[in-house]
Amino acid sequence: MLFTSLQYLVFLPTVFLLYWICPHRLRVPLLLVASYVFYMSWRPIYGLLIAGLTLGNFLLVPLITKATTEKGKKWVVGLIVAANLITLGIFKYATFTITCLKDSLDLVGVAWREPHLHILLPLGISFFVFEFIHYAVEVYRGKPLVKSLIDFSLFASFFPTQIAGPIKRYMDFIPQLSIPAKFKWEYVDQGMNLILMGLFKKLILGDNLALAVEAGFAHPANFGSVDLWLIAYAYAFQIFFDFSGYTDIARGSALLFGYKVPINFNLPYISANVSDFWHRWHISLSTWLRDYLYIPMGGSKCSQWKSYRNLFVTMALGGLWHGAAMHFLIWGAFHGILLVLHKEYQKLCEALGVAKNLVNSKVYHWVSVVVTFHLVVIGWVFFRAEDMNIAGQMLSKMMMAPVDLLHFTASQLNILQIRDPIIFPALLIILPILMISQVVIDWMNDKRFYQSPPWALQVCVMVALMCVLTVFSPDTSPKFIYFQF
Amino acid sequence: MKETEATKNAAAQRLCESTPSELASCAQSSGCPITRLLKGSTAVVALMVFLALNYYIAGKSKDNANNYKLDKSWVGWAVNDFIKSPDRKNVVFLGSSLMLVPLSGNDANYLNKKLDGSKHHHSQYFEDQLKSRTGYSASAYTFALPGEMPSDAYMVTNFLLKDEKQPDVIVYGVGPRDFMDNLLPSPSATDPFRVLSQLGSIDDHASLFLPDWQARLDYELGKVFYFYKDREKITDKLAKLANTGINDVLPAPKGAKPFSIFDRRQLLPAYRPAELEEGEAFFRPETAEDKKRGIFDNLAEYRKRYKELKWDTFLTQMQFFASFLDVAKQRGIHVVVMAMPITDVNRSLLSDRAWGAYMNSVKALAKAKGASYVDLHNSGAFQVTDFMDTVHLSPDGGKKMLDCLVETIRLDSTTLSYLNKGNVEIDTKSLAQRKGNSL
Numbered sequence: 001m002l003f004t005s006l007q008y009l010v011f012l013p014t015v016f017l018l019y020w021i022c023p024h025r026l027r028v029p030l031l032l033v034a035s036y037v038f039y040m041s042w043r044p045i046y047g048l049l050i051a052g053l054t055l056g057n058f059l060l061v062p063l064i065t066k067a068t069t070e071k072g073k074k075w076v077v078g079l080i081v082a083a084n085l086i087t088l089g090i091f092k093y094a095t096f097t098i099t100c101l102k103d104s105l106d107l108v109g110v111a112w113r114e115p116h117l118h119i120l121l122p123l124g125i126s127f128f129v130f131e132f133i134h135y136a137v138e139v140y141r142g143k144p145l146v147k148s149l150i151d152f153s154l155f156a157s158f159f160p161t162q163i164a165g166p167i168k169r170y171m172d173f174i175p176q177l178s179i180p181a182k183f184k185w186e187y188v189d190q191g192m193n194l195i196l197m198g199l200f201k202k203l204i205l206g207d208n209l210a211l212a213v214e215a216g217f218a219h220p221a222n223f224g225s226v227d228l229w230l231i232a233y234a235y236a237f238q239i240f241f242d243f244s245g246y247t248d249i250a251r252g253s254a255l256l257f258g259y260k261v262p263i264n265f266n267l268p269y270i271s272a273n274v275s276d277f278w279h280r281w282h283i284s285l286s287t288w289l290r291d292y293l294y295i296p297m298g299g300s301k302c303s304q305w306k307s308y309r310n311l312f313v314t315m316a317l318g319g320l321w322h323g324a325a326m327h328f329l330i331w332g333a334f335h336g337i338l339l340v341l342h343k344e345y346q347k348l349c350e351a352l353g354v355a356k357n358l359v360n361s362k363v364y365h366w367v368s369v370v371v372t373f374h375l376v377v378i379g380w381v382f383f384r385a386e387d388m389n390i391a392g393q394m395l396s397k398m399m400m401a402p403v404d405l406l407h408f409t410a411s412q413l414n415i416l417q418i419r420d421p422i423i424f425p426a427l428l429i430i431l432p433i434l435m436i437s438q439v440v441i442d443w444m445n446d447k448r449f450y451q452s453p454p455w456a457l458q459v460c461v462m463v464a465l466m467c468v469l470t471v472f473s474p475d476t477s478p479k480f481i482y483f484q485f
Numbered sequence: 486m487k488e489t490e491a492t493k494n495a496a497a498q499r500l501c502e503s504t505p506s507e508l509a510s511c512a513q514s515s516g517c518p519i520t521r522l523l524k525g526s527t528a529v530v531a532l533m534v535f536l537a538l539n540y541y542i543a544g545k546s547k548d549n550a551n552n553y554k555l556d557k558s559w560v561g562w563a564v565n566d567f568i569k570s571p572d573r574k575n576v577v578f579l580g581s582s583l584m585l586v587p588l589s590g591n592d593a594n595y596l597n598k599k600l601d602g603s604k605h606h607h608s609q610y611f612e613d614q615l616k617s618r619t620g621y622s623a624s625a626y627t628f629a630l631p632g633e634m635p636s637d638a639y640m641v642t643n644f645l646l647k648d649e650k651q652p653d654v655i656v657y658g659v660g661p662r663d664f665m666d667n668l669l670p671s672p673s674a675t676d677p678f679r680v681l682s683q684l685g686s687i688d689d690h691a692s693l694f695l696p697d698w699q700a701r702l703d704y705e706l707g708k709v710f711y712f713y714k715d716r717e718k719i720t721d722k723l724a725k726l727a728n729t730g731i732n733d734v735l736p737a738p739k740g741a742k743p744f745s746i747f748d749r750r751q752l753l754p755a756y757r758p759a760e761l762e763e764g765e766a767f768f769r770p771e772t773a774e775d776k777k778r779g780i781f782d783n784l785a786e787y788r789k790r791y792k793e794l795k796w797d798t799f800l801t802q803m804q805f806f807a808s809f810l811d812v813a814k815q816r817g818i819h820v821v822v823m824a825m826p827i828t829d830v831n832r833s834l835l836s837d838r839a840w841g842a843y844m845n846s847v848k849a850l851a852k853a854k855g856a857s858y859v860d861l862h863n864s865g866a867f868q869v870t871d872f873m874d875t876v877h878l879s880p881d882g883g884k885k886m887l888d889c890l891v892e893t894i895r896l897d898s899t900t901l902s903y904l905n906k907g908n909v910e911i912d913t914k915s916l917a918q919r920k921g922n923s924l
Contacts, residue, residue: 192528411738462531
């Protein structure tokens with residue numbers, strides 16, 4: 001069931017009404033049933049997968065606490081993590097592994113007829129498997145066990161976050177289930193606001209930008225270097241609005257029931273460096289990778305070489321987590337290299353004693369924001385391209401932009417010739433607005449007016465969003481990008 | 486981290502004032518519940534304002550109820566031309582591409598010029614042949630559209646072929662795909678439906694058009710929310726405004742080659758796939774090379790379409806076929822149903838049961854509703870060489886089809902009586918000449 005479907009428009013209010021009508025003791029079971037209905041509406045059989053994994057983790061994780069020695073605990077937690085990863089691997093990486101193996105054998109001249117596996121990736125598996133691993137590791141680290149199977153099942157399957165996160169932490173989520181909360185209009189207001197804003201981001205901004213992106217990435221040869229930069233910028237915003245829109249709808253839906261789930265984005269495109277970017281982009285994943293991959297590998301508390309290796313491996317695996325394809329791995333590795341280079345650059349600045357005033361100046365900050373944004377955009381080209389060949393074509397052409405800009409005329413812009421869909425020429429207006437809007441929101445964030453706008457303004461914004469969404473929502477909207485992960 | 490702390494505090498925050506029932510009882514003691522609600526929830530107020538706005542604008546826009554948004558597509562052009570045409574047409578052709586391709590393809594041959602698919606909506610050859618063989622000067626209009634199903638034919642007839650635009654005769658060419666296309670999720674999924682459903686109410690057949698509850702809900706929401714129902718019109722108007730604005734601010738570079746729908750289709754094949762611009766789809770006179778090329782193998786496509794007959798689809802479309810015949814009969818329009826020929830190799834993709842169900846049902850319904858029935862498939866008049874692929878007749882095949890049709894009309898006193906009734910001009914001279922010759 002998609003958040004943008006009519007099914008969800010019926011499902012959510014129905015569950016909302018039932019939830020608040022029910023006595024407290026029935027609410028968690030109700031949400032659990034609703035979550036399974038939500039999940040199984042796609043492919044019922046995969047309900048068994050999430051149920052099986054939930055039961056398995058619920059029964060096995062207590063064995064960690066029962067192990068008497070540290071070594072025993074390590075073994076148990078290792079086995080549980082491995083079991084979860086193997087499940088993920090079978091569904092997500094089996095075909096990729098076979099293809100890689102075949103390509104490698106082809107290279108050395110060995111002919112092998114690979115088996116064709118018809119495995120359909122279960123929606124959200126990457127997210128709930130990460131939540132199970134987090135639970136096992138936290139229990140190993142001494143955090144308490146979840147006593148109730150129903151609570152634990154809801155933690156794993158909670159429908160607002162089930163398909164594409166945010167990746168929850170059980171210590172934050174489970175306690176909320178036991179509080180006998182009472183209805184508040186505030187939940188409805190804040191929840192609706194987030195849902196409408198999320199739908200606006202996805203359906204109006206993301207889906208429209210997607211048209212230009214789709215054309216550009218499918219036919220890079222039809223566009224010039226400057227066009228391709230604009231299309232790459234457009235993708236940067238498309239994926240941001242697509243995913244942060246999803247997160248807003250997820251958070252808004254959870255809030256309707258009085259539950260809070262973590263934020264995932266914090267104005268990522270005003271990051272002043274790549275490290276800052278990863279503190280603002282897909283926060284629940286980057287903190288997960290930090291806590292359960294980077295730190296267990298040794299983090300930064302080891303030799304410089306090892307700490308760089310840890311950083312690189314974490315990011316490369318993070319890339320591979322997004323999808324079983326070489327271009328995702330390259331994207332992750334690219335960010336790993338950028339993070340390492342950033343650390344080296346910081347050291348170099350310190351070693352050379354570059355004037356602190358310069359580094360702390362606003363000019364330096366905004367130049368850093370622009371440079372970081374462009375590096376991230378280059379990364380997105382790897383991420384979005386169907387394969388490395390397309391990415392190579394795009395990037396090699398994009399690198400010619402400085403030369404082309406020297407004798408630039410409007411006639412070089414192919415996007416200006418495409419008048420329908422209007423999004424193509426409109427990119428020249430929309431993209432600067434979107435970029436500036438991040439700066440403006442950042443400036444307004446701590447202003448009282450923005451934090452609690454007047455009642456009438458809130459109503460006007462909601463009505464405007466309802467009108468815009470009703471009129472402009474496409475008949476068929478592409479799936480959320482993060483659904484494939 | 487800030488958010489995590491906030492989440493930790495969420496449990497505490499969840500303790501609050503009242504449940505809905507408590508709210509209601511509390512409201513009784515503290516004044517009007519509506520006032521309390523209005524003060525309490527911006528979302529509820531916003532929803533109420535939104536509903537009121539829909540209701541208000543819907544009332545204001547009633548004057549423009551006939552202001553259809555006819556887009557640039559096969560169906561858009563056909564409807565637009567038909568509405569704008571000042572004359573009443575005597576004969577209207579209905580059908581899918583099975584009819585469209587031979588009708589227009591043959592005309593291109595006959596007139597020896599390329600014909601713009603967006604503009605050519607009649608059959609010159611048919612008009613001339615009818616006149617020369619029967620003496621009737623009838624005007625014909627082609628409402629044959631790519632992918633047209635009986636549900637679409639019903640809408641064309643019900644919404645457009647009436648009053649001063651009512652023809653005397655409808656010629657409807659049907660094929661098995663029209664009733665059993667498995668690629669079609671519902672009758673509302675066709676491109677003609679999108680345009681035709683704006684031309685009238687589908688309430689009396691809503692459950693047939695919209696068997697899926699989500700499609701039905703979508704339709705019902707359109708009735709409640711003005712913005713939802715008329716979203717295409719509003720979007721279209723705003724898009725025109727935006728286009729003007731963008732053209733002013735960012736005009737296309739001078740000397741740039743205009744970007745056509747054809748160019749766009751190369752870049753974005755899924756974006757408005759049914760859109761057809763003037764001068765972008767032509768029927769061309771057949772060349773010797775075309776004839777040499779032989780028939781195109783489109784069996785793979787038809788294997789998908791016929792794969793496992795869906796009886797629901799079949800029965801639904803048969804009901805629409807019956808409704809179409811009923812509407813025509815009620816209005817005094819005579820229908821000639823033509824079972825279009827298809828190649829044996831295409832026919833063999835269907836089970837005998839499915840084929841039998843199709844042929845027998847079409848024939849039985851046509852007879853029961855007083856329509857004339859012509860079985861071109863079993864007429865023995867068509868060879869493989871008359872086809873351009875496994876189902877569509879070539880221009881020469883189209884000529885043969887029209888010759889058969891005109892001959893049927895000439896011999897069919899019922900059809901002739903309807904043409905007579907419609908005051909079709911009779912060319913007695915040509916009729917007398919023709920009577921002297923055998924056909």
